[in-house]
Amino acid sequence: MRFYNFANDSAIWRRLALCVCVASMPLASPAEPMHAIAMYGEPALGPGFPHLPYANPEAPKGGTIRLAETGSFDSLNPWVLMGNPVWPLFTQPGLVTETLMMRSLDEPFTLYGLLAESVETDPDRTWVEFTLRPEARFSDGSPVTIEDVMWSYEVMGTKGHPRYTAVWAKVAKMEQTGPRKLRFTFNTADRELALLMGMRPILKKAQWQGRDFSQSGLMAPIGSGPYVIDKVDPGRAISFRRNPDYWGRDLALTRGLGNFDTIRYDYFGDASTMFEAFKAGEIDMWRELVAARWDRDFDFPAVREGRVVKSEIPNGRPSGIMGLVMNTRNPLFADWRARQALIEAFNHRFINMTLSGGKDPRISSYFSNSELAMGPGPASGREAELLAPHAGALPPGTIEGYALPEGGERAIDRKGIRAALELLREAGWTVQNGELRNAEGQPFGFDILLNQSGSAMRSSAETRQIVDIFVESLRNLGIQPKVTLLDSAQYVERTNNYQFDMTWYERGLSLSPGNEQMLYWGHEGVTKTGTKNWMGMASPAAEAMIAEMGQARTHEDYLAAVRALDRILTAGRYVIPVSYSRISRLAHRSDLDYPEMTPLYGDWPGFMPETWWQEERK
Known part of the structure; x- marks a missing residue:
């Protein structure tokens, strides 16, 4: 088994230290063309770098990798709200389509020129200008033009998914400033915007003439990336073929990436069926999310015979949040108590022991496992200063310090149940004839909505087991929730429109949180469909912290703002969090390999299959 000990991985810690140190470095000269741009300080890689540090420039080209997802898909347009898009197009923007700049997974937030050969901005980042590479081509051989770029930005900003439209509202002007130059001028003081403008997928304008971009569909988009869509079996499978004429194959930025000739994704109804397909050799890679199962369930013939190997990939990124989210649009959940x-009623200790043997730690805050996480105890210094003006509107524990209940070893945690009953009594709920009701006699009843295909991080069987234990515990409070299972298409429709009381919730968070946090937690998401604000929170304090993050000029001020936001989110008590893993556990075909040096973000979009390759079979 290929294994990395994160605690002793000095290379990763050196990179983390570098990220902190560069924050104190001066910014580049104003309006000077640069090969890259960082949120703070200078990019780690200077002009003329040979390749990304986590890519193998000697990786052989060729072969096939067969991957899998649960659920289904009915659209090849992941840039709009409608439809259930194919997963790889959504999570891997450099596969078929490309952006002006490309993110390095070895730095918190640094972009290097991809379609753009250079980027310019002023010291206050009130504008940003990109110069397009003259050699950039779409997969059909036609040049990528400024017209294509401007159309892509405008159509996504006006008709695209909310993740694009929200940022577009901060653009005062987009203009062509030269044969290959494009400038964005902003109407908002936000230093992150200069980077975000480099991260929008570029499409071929001519392909979409006469078509409604806002609609989903199965038209294969023409992009400039290293792969083209090869075959599509709607809802069941999709394959991507490496383009031998890919325009960017000789760039230092792409050296060692995109090595497979064919990347295929098969879709399965649930994770259990998908795992059986992996054991049978029908797919080539499996991400195991449960530590106990990693130790217990990988003794099948392919492993014993060496045809499948186990690899553990460390990371230095935040845990994100995962668990059961409560929709505060429902008056039942509007009261923090x-x-x-x-x-209190969710006995995590028992659930964690039951599912994973207690090996994985619990998510204690939204940015656990990183320097961005709030500390224990009360807020201090700049963090406390930022929170002070909002103290009267924040729930208890935000400033003073908040910690999750520990839970008990038995299925029913009596201490937790007693605490829950007291909080509910304070909120106006008491047990009457065995059922929790308010003064008007209305029951405390709600629905737990689940996706029968599971999620990116948990199988349907695991989430159902967690919910079943939780439901059993709730009966001790006089609460009997209803559990509803839906297919993936129905589930996406319901959650996009916030038509649920409680559901499973997963949000991966990066080392550079910024504007996307408004899409996650901003007040517009209370009514605007398609955002990530499933809990329906409307917190002026949270939005103030997000604004502070965008305006921060030093790493220290940025940390204070993110940690303050973490306190607001965690003490807001919107999600009942479960455990997370500090490593990714990947079982894979033995002839599939990846570089020894893994990136700071670890197993993250852009790492697998991009940096992997197939060794010659022996």
């Missing part, structure tokens, strides 16, 4: 009561 009711939400805390359900957190």
